[in-house]
Amino acid sequence: MSFHIVLYQPEIPYNTGNIARTCAATQTPLHIIRPMGFSTDDRMLKRAGCDYWHAVEIHYYDSLEELLSKYKGHRFFFVETKAPRLYTDVKYRDGDFFVFGKETNGIPQDILEQHRDTWVRIPMSTEHVRSLNLSNTAAIMVYEALRQVSFFDLQ
Template structure:
């Protein structure tokens, strides 16, 4: 997958805070492998990292994903500069299309049942966004939401013009 896009050092970070459903995390890991995004898993997780459903959803791509584990939300927040944080929640204040995406940004998503903690949404209210829903559902599946936002981020950053389909899928 060498040379998948030319601005490799400008990828994004996808942050899952306390994810609960293994197949969602596996699907998101696969997306990270496809886009060379870094996956941050903020513990506690609602599953064991060797869960068979997690492995199955990620298929055989785990070795192509950079995963960083954080023991808690506090440890994650203390590790990185929050100027590049963008939070996504059904309780966001503006649509995701108004996000200011930039290389190295952190796209932060909450757990499937609880979302992001209220104190975090208040602290970063001006950096909290939602994905519009027109139908009769409360929210989108976490892996679907991450996919929508991640590809929008890369489109905004300008990676689309550098992408190509890899010849060697090994």
């Protein structure tokens, strides 16, 4: 039983490392869409993930289409700041995927338009901040989904 985190072309190794740590703690598979803005051998990536890389189920893809075709029948939620629906308005189910875009410009608009029904956002003040940190957003999403299913077997 699990949810899934998808990083669409991540650019910052610390964010990916922190997300990997969250994945290890929650038994959440991590899916990465290439290209990445860093090497998986990057010292900062390993440092951010601490000693948890062995506990992360990680998969790499060359395109979002490759991932979507592999997991037909699953639900994919695209997390972006301008989505019309709040993330708390959704009842999540085992096997759902949460897709996060690049740190610099998010998920491309054409992809979002194709998935308008599953586009969600975390509320925040945009007066001084354009977005939350990617690793914080991923943690918020996966823990809300886990809360809704009574945290599966997590202690």
